[in-house]
Amino acid sequence: MKNIEEYLKENGVKPSYQRIKIFEYLIKNKNHPKVETIFQELVQEIPTLSKTTVYNTLKLFLEKGIVQPILIEENEVRYDADITTHAHFKCEKCGEVYDFRVNLSQLKIEGLEEFQVKESHIYFKGICKKCL
């Protein structure tokens, strides 16, 4: 908890109660939640919480680069406090999103060396181990 406060400060985010709680939620729940989920869970702990605050906060986190959006489905944005480059897999059956370590330097992409790459994203869709 103290660590989260420090981490937010280091990244230029003033650690308000709501911001700490939202970031903490993302750290503890690595299931890549949607805004709606974050809100529904936290409003139980913080009854005055507004959904706008969740949106504002996530937007701020994005700007400061301490969370990344996960885009797999056309109609949902998920958030991840793990900002290292890693792959995601979404199961078509159970809907769960899994993380996978990936070494992108293995990948040689012709022509890309002339571009300045700032972010790399990889994701897969299919049926997960459990559902198979």
Added chain:
Amino acid sequence: MKNIEEYLKENGVKPSYQRIKIFEYLIKNKNHPKVETIFQELVQEIPTLSKTTVYNTLKLFLEKGIVQPILIEENEVRYDADITTHAHFKCEKCGEVYDFRVNLSQLKIEGLEEFQVKESHIYFKGICKKCL
């Protein structure tokens, strides 16, 4: 044009005038357009065109697997009639989306062999060759 009709039929899509035009647009404009762009361009040629038809048609194309959605930005869905696995790069400056050939078999991802992968997606963000 005749080819497009055939291609649609082969994939279970009855080739109506609108469907042909929309697919043709995606084939000719490999700039990964958004729904809005497709509609704005085609309504000039087909004045009676409805945006709902564009949505319906793209949804049908998705179901039949002849287009794929490109998700890079949180608030926009782009469409691509090239359904082979390839990478995308979106320039933060000019907004253009580039294609890159990629050989995913180079990539070894530990644990993924136990999952059934149906789709693979890779994209990058940064500054493109032109804008550098």
Added chain:
DNA sequence: TTTCTAATTTGTAATCGTTACAATTTTATT
């Protein structure tokens, strides 16, 4: 502590992309 100012949070209303749905038009079949 008290006061003042700035930052944050909140709630409501507005906006935008997308979908639902019923009516109309087109296409295919008899």
Added chain:
DNA sequence: AATAAAATTGTAACGATTACAAATTAGAAA
């Protein structure tokens, strides 16, 4: 030409996100 089915259209509804102004909170200065 008549009929039925499919596709298209336009409008209304919906849901996620944003804008905005008011209320609250936090921090600094007196």
